[in-house]
Amino acid sequence: MKAVVPMTNRPRVLIIGGGFGGITLAKALRKSPFQVVMIDRNNYHTFQPLLYQVATGGLEPDSIAFPLRKIFANQDNFIFRMAEVEGVDTKNQTVSTSIGEIKYNYLVLATGSSTNFFGMKEVENASLGMKTIPEALDLRSLILQNFEQALQTASGELKDILLKFVIVGGGPTGVETAGALAELKRHVLPNDYPELDLRQMEIHLIEAGNQLLAGMSQQSSDDAKKALEKLGVHVWLDTMVTDYDGNSIKTNIGHDFESSTIIWAAGVKGNVVNGIEEEYITRGNRMLVNEFNQVNGFDNVFAIGDLALMKTEAYPNGHPQVAQGAIQMGANLAANLNRMRKGRELKTFSYRDKGSMATIGRNKAVVDLKNVHFKGFIAWLTWMFVHLLFLVGFRNKAVVLLNWVWSYFTYDKGTRLIIRPFKKREAEESAILV
Amino acid sequence: MKAVVPMTNRPRVLIIGGGFGGITLAKALRKSPFQVVMIDRNNYHTFQPLLYQVATGGLEPDSIAFPLRKIFANQDNFIFRMAEVEGVDTKNQTVSTSIGEIKYNYLVLATGSSTNFFGMKEVENASLGMKTIPEALDLRSLILQNFEQALQTASGELKDILLKFVIVGGGPTGVETAGALAELKRHVLPNDYPELDLRQMEIHLIEAGNQLLAGMSQQSSDDAKKALEKLGVHVWLDTMVTDYDGNSIKTNIGHDFESSTIIWAAGVKGNVVNGIEEEYITRGNRMLVNEFNQVNGFDNVFAIGDLALMKTEAYPNGHPQVAQGAIQMGANLAANLNRMRKGRELKTFSYRDKGSMATIGRNKAVVDLKNVHFKGFIAWLTWMFVHLLFLVGFRNKAVVLLNWVWSYFTYDKGTRLIIRPFKKREAEESAILV
Numbered sequence: 001m002k003a004v005v006p007m008t009n010r011p012r013v014l015i016i017g018g019g020f021g022g023i024t025l026a027k028a029l030r031k032s033p034f035q036v037v038m039i040d041r042n043n044y045h046t047f048q049p050l051l052y053q054v055a056t057g058g059l060e061p062d063s064i065a066f067p068l069r070k071i072f073a074n075q076d077n078f079i080f081r082m083a084e085v086e087g088v089d090t091k092n093q094t095v096s097t098s099i100g101e102i103k104y105n106y107l108v109l110a111t112g113s114s115t116n117f118f119g120m121k122e123v124e125n126a127s128l129g130m131k132t133i134p135e136a137l138d139l140r141s142l143i144l145q146n147f148e149q150a151l152q153t154a155s156g157e158l159k160d161i162l163l164k165f166v167i168v169g170g171g172p173t174g175v176e177t178a179g180a181l182a183e184l185k186r187h188v189l190p191n192d193y194p195e196l197d198l199r200q201m202e203i204h205l206i207e208a209g210n211q212l213l214a215g216m217s218q219q220s221s222d223d224a225k226k227a228l229e230k231l232g233v234h235v236w237l238d239t240m241v242t243d244y245d246g247n248s249i250k251t252n253i254g255h256d257f258e259s260s261t262i263i264w265a266a267g268v269k270g271n272v273v274n275g276i277e278e279e280y281i282t283r284g285n286r287m288l289v290n291e292f293n294q295v296n297g298f299d300n301v302f303a304i305g306d307l308a309l310m311k312t313e314a315y316p317n318g319h320p321q322v323a324q325g326a327i328q329m330g331a332n333l334a335a336n337l338n339r340m341r342k343g344r345e346l347k348t349f350s351y352r353d354k355g356s357m358a359t360i361g362r363n364k365a366v367v368d369l370k371n372v373h374f375k376g377f378i379a380w381l382t383w384m385f386v387h388l389l390f391l392v393g394f395r396n397k398a399v400v401l402l403n404w405v406w407s408y409f410t411y412d413k414g415t416r417l418i419i420r421p422f423k424k425r426e427a428e429e430s431a432i433l434v
Numbered sequence: 435m436k437a438v439v440p441m442t443n444r445p446r447v448l449i450i451g452g453g454f455g456g457i458t459l460a461k462a463l464r465k466s467p468f469q470v471v472m473i474d475r476n477n478y479h480t481f482q483p484l485l486y487q488v489a490t491g492g493l494e495p496d497s498i499a500f501p502l503r504k505i506f507a508n509q510d511n512f513i514f515r516m517a518e519v520e521g522v523d524t525k526n527q528t529v530s531t532s533i534g535e536i537k538y539n540y541l542v543l544a545t546g547s548s549t550n551f552f553g554m555k556e557v558e559n560a561s562l563g564m565k566t567i568p569e570a571l572d573l574r575s576l577i578l579q580n581f582e583q584a585l586q587t588a589s590g591e592l593k594d595i596l597l598k599f600v601i602v603g604g605g606p607t608g609v610e611t612a613g614a615l616a617e618l619k620r621h622v623l624p625n626d627y628p629e630l631d632l633r634q635m636e637i638h639l640i641e642a643g644n645q646l647l648a649g650m651s652q653q654s655s656d657d658a659k660k661a662l663e664k665l666g667v668h669v670w671l672d673t674m675v676t677d678y679d680g681n682s683i684k685t686n687i688g689h690d691f692e693s694s695t696i697i698w699a700a701g702v703k704g705n706v707v708n709g710i711e712e713e714y715i716t717r718g719n720r721m722l723v724n725e726f727n728q729v730n731g732f733d734n735v736f737a738i739g740d741l742a743l744m745k746t747e748a749y750p751n752g753h754p755q756v757a758q759g760a761i762q763m764g765a766n767l768a769a770n771l772n773r774m775r776k777g778r779e780l781k782t783f784s785y786r787d788k789g790s791m792a793t794i795g796r797n798k799a800v801v802d803l804k805n806v807h808f809k810g811f812i813a814w815l816t817w818m819f820v821h822l823l824f825l826v827g828f829r830n831k832a833v834v835l836l837n838w839v840w841s842y843f844t845y846d847k848g849t850r851l852i853i854r855p856f857k858k859r860e861a862e863e864s865a866i867l868v
Binding site: 004044061067073079082099134148152193195403412414416 | 438440476477478494495496497499501503504507508513515516533534567568571578582585586625626627629827828829830832833836837840846848849850851852853854
């Protein structure tokens, strides 16, 4: 058996994860003296901010995924391997993977985050997350399957359960998903299901805190809430999901939600890898790093992006887990790796907040920049422009833009296809259907 | 439990299958006095002629699928149900399905065809067909997985097996798939896999008859063969696959092909439904129909499209199993159902051959019209134009055109994504990997 990745006489930077952090770092090392090795379980980069549009029939999955090999097709010092990480051995500087062991000189953990159910197993079994393309496709299938099934029942109660969509988490993903579902309800589903009374479809957005879009301005939060409510979404603030009993979602306010579709966008946890001592793993499963993104305790092991938690004066609980954090950390780390190699002093990471935004629906979005916030049509155009800008690949940008323009003029969502029907876990299925 | 489909006082035409035949028929019955009920296992229509481009990374699945409900969104007398057919009871005029029983006054079987392995179970287990979107996606994943795996082996033999692609069947699907793979080999894969010697990738096209594209002119067959060979495809005529022994494909010419990827496009069989007497099922699993598409023996049971076998003077073995056959039969049947209702004489079906065509690669196609055949750039443009014309939906046409224009100028295929890795059946996997 040959080596999993052939060694060269260049020192090796091994990057785990092809998200925003990983690809920014690898690209920036293009002209460096390193051999750059990236592993990812998928052969593509996922543009996570648009997953909700895949889930709600607005975009095809292929337009928000981009082949990782293609990104680096002309980068001579880059090698990609599709593999699952099994563990890290920091002593021997080796990562064990599904395809064998890979040595490193510098290790960068850029594994991102996944849905956090905060230990509620019952909720996890009953919910769908939205962090990967297969998850978004499962959700797309399930939404449509619910409607097909609702046609087949005379029971008003079962129909209610099937047509009630509960989104937990009032961050951008929750808000955007709720808005997209509300537009489906208003413009698309009545044409598809003339036999159903769409007033029976309910969309509930549950947020544990006292505002939507925490982290954005109070005005944007209020605007988003107002816009969602105008679209018919039921917004529940200060409401915490406590359990799922096989039939309904229990909350701390005493109100239960009977629903077969729980979309969980209430939090993320870092995708830690085996072999890193627990003392470096902190709240939200994030890895504690110093101001150079070094995992505390190691010179040559780094974490960037959603996984990394760097405590600074401005961000005592870590930076926001958004694309910009990963991109900026990736860029700074590339510079620092080059500095290290030359024996120069490392540069402290400093996060530049470029603002934040969320869209609610057509002509409706909120944008916060440093001292300005705006909403409505201009905000919505800004949101689209920025998302197209960061979407990888010209073909993808063109296909997404085409879909958006088409949807704008037709009020339609073109990709409401059940390509692989979603099968619920056994236990839950029987609970819902009996 | 309410009725699966509410009855009205209109006589009901129940159409099983939302392919070309089914949708042409249902559309043509728009202003008829019938209630039109369609069932399909999927909620979308599949444009099968472009499945091979999904499989070879050229198109997203969503651009060749179209929601069936959307096609009929404004047709008041139309009802759709997503369901699997379990059986037909012609005596009680009832179809039993996965969602319950559906009554009919007129039954139209438009279930199309699926891959025919001619009873060779071992071959079936080892092969991938290309008749549905999930099959095309599985093939796309497998092709890419083979390349990822080939990087991980030092064994030249295993590498050969992984990089040898055997396409069985020299009809349009086989020819087009072989051409698309050859273009991947030439323009795309060398950039993605600089570590592999792409000369090791072999594409074999095996045809039992003595020409490719049987049914087209001798000149087109010869042109296609020459064009494929120029692209590096190994074409084997007069070669019949006889068995698969777990390691290699056996043929009647004594030459075996060791390959882990067998793409089976060697034939189709009608998707017959349970409950129709065997005497009406004839060669290729097709249902014998009279000149009005009535299943012989029934006044009110019809078969159209790939499933139907109508013996005529011009086509003693039935019409070609292509989109045009289904479309024309669907249209004629719609007219006849209206005639029946009015007690008028039925109109004999007559097939109008609009010509046939196949594409081999960029600027390369062959087209046969009645007395003309042409090839090259003009043929290729014609092929694209006709395919766009019959593709359902403006959004889909636009996305497909965009992909084609982009691919033409970049020599790239944008969607080489392993979204759901393909898992081979256990038995075969171990055979290949040990």
